[in-house]
Amino acid sequence: MDGTLIGNKHIVAISVNCIEGGRDCQSSKNLVPVGLFEFPKESCELYRKILPKPFLDSLSSVKYVRLKKKDIPVKLKLGGDFMNAVYVFGLAGVQSNFPCIFCTQHKSKLQEPDTTSYFDVQKEARTLEEQKLCLKKKDKNCKGYKCEPLFGDLFEFSDYIMDTLHMKLRVYDIFMTDILHYASRREKYGKEHDLEMEKKIDILNEHSKRLIGKRVFFAYDTKEQIIKLHGRFSGHLQDLLFQNFPYEKLLDGNAITDAKKLVYSFREILDLLKIDPLKRIKTLKAACVDFLQTFNAACLRNNVTPYLHIVGNHLFEFDEREDLGAFNMQGVEKGNDLLSRLYFSSTNVAKKPLYTMMQKLYRMLEMDLSPEERGEMLKFMNTQVYDIEDDDFVLLAEENVQTNDKLPVVENDYEVITSGSNDSSSDDEVIENESDEDAISSWFNLSNRKVLTANRFSSFKKNKKS
Numbered sequence: 001m002d003g004t005l006i007g008n009k010h011i012v013a014i015s016v017n018c019i020e021g022g023r024d025c026q027s028s029k030n031l032v033p034v035g036l037f038e039f040p041k042e043s044c045e046l047y048r049k050i051l052p053k054p055f056l057d058s059l060s061s062v063k064y065v066r067l068k069k070k071d072i073p074v075k076l077k078l079g080g081d082f083m084n085a086v087y088v089f090g091l092a093g094v095q096s097n098f099p100c101i102f103c104t105q106h107k108s109k110l111q112e113p114d115t116t117s118y119f120d121v122q123k124e125a126r127t128l129e130e131q132k133l134c135l136k137k138k139d140k141n142c143k144g145y146k147c148e149p150l151f152g153d154l155f156e157f158s159d160y161i162m163d164t165l166h167m168k169l170r171v172y173d174i175f176m177t178d179i180l181h182y183a184s185r186r187e188k189y190g191k192e193h194d195l196e197m198e199k200k201i202d203i204l205n206e207h208s209k210r211l212i213g214k215r216v217f218f219a220y221d222t223k224e225q226i227i228k229l230h231g232r233f234s235g236h237l238q239d240l241l242f243q244n245f246p247y248e249k250l251l252d253g254n255a256i257t258d259a260k261k262l263v264y265s266f267r268e269i270l271d272l273l274k275i276d277p278l279k280r281i282k283t284l285k286a287a288c289v290d291f292l293q294t295f296n297a298a299c300l301r302n303n304v305t306p307y308l309h310i311v312g313n314h315l316f317e318f319d320e321r322e323d324l325g326a327f328n329m330q331g332v333e334k335g336n337d338l339l340s341r342l343y344f345s346s347t348n349v350a351k352k353p354l355y356t357m358m359q360k361l362y363r364m365l366e367m368d369l370s371p372e373e374r375g376e377m378l379k380f381m382n383t384q385v386y387d388i389e390d391d392d393f394v395l396l397a398e399e400n401v402q403t404n405d406k407l408p409v410v411e412n413d414y415e416v417i418t419s420g421s422n423d424s425s426s427d428d429e430v431i432e433n434e435s436d437e438d439a440i441s442s443w444f445n446l447s448n449r450k451v452l453t454a455n456r457f458s459s460f461k462k463n464k465k466s
């Protein structure tokens, strides 16, 4: 489950795969789309308003999959990024004193490695049971629970697997912000400082242009008095950008070695994740603990965000219990790029963009099928479960478009997503802006929400009965 920005529209795509099939099942070709939803913006409230109940119920009703005339019980797990978990589980997120999505560690202790667990209740793991109790008490900030989970009791907190792609992107974002923060320190006055900043910006722009082209650029933000990175880029390009990074020209003293150590330590984790656990020279746990300690000791800003806490506390736990590769969102991200291409190339964009996108996704799935499988699919289509749950498509009237403009629009200078892109905003920037609530409710009164789902799962229910 992943949200993506297409133009200035938030699209949440839900797809399924079978993780027992290994990492290949995660490729975009093998992901089966289940639903596409358009959101004015992502929030706990909107997730609950927009995802239709029959759709959620149909997901919860999947208990068996029929394979070669055998009914095989299935257990559903959910993969996604940090913010998706916040919305799905009904958490308060980064604003809370308990910002982690897996455990109830207090925000003042996020820097401590290997202290809490994502599944062990003895080590502060979150549970639906605890959530129920906390919500009953109506204590507003009780352990960061905000409202009931979207999927009811379908997914326990330990059934949520954080995807490593978003983790990688966000952690690199943190490095970049911290390095730029340090590089922007005012050590000289007036013109001299301005010249110093210009020099550093030139170095950064030249470095990024050489390694990744013109996808991103650096500029001085006079308001915040800091050098900022603009543009969006993928995890692969972030890897590249940190290669031969001009630390020496931007930083000084211990900051140079500290920044280098930090990037090296994180790279070590990423490399270990690619290796079979039995063949690793260093355990992932040791690398994760080292990483968080290196971060704490660095003389850059040492504000530990939930993502860093998750690396230092839960990442190695996931790795021990799950095949993280099967939950890597690379395939989902590719799917998102595909969606954005379909969206922008669609001839009836204004009419039924999500419907057209869904149709095309299914047609593409079909291309890889054998003639027999296609026959099966046709039979399946005739069961009419591939239908529109809520075909309340309403054309965007002009006044609605204007209302849309008032909504928090994330900078869309780079609206056409090309390859494996992701916005490079840091965790801090995704804090919900409560003052936008008015804009949201007015949007809702216009009832121009668009929802499309392929209610595929009904087929399993029907099969079950027959």
Ligand SMILES: [Zn+2]
Pocket: 100, 101, 102, 103, 104, 105, 116, 117, 309, 310, 313, 314
């Ligand atoms: Zn935690």
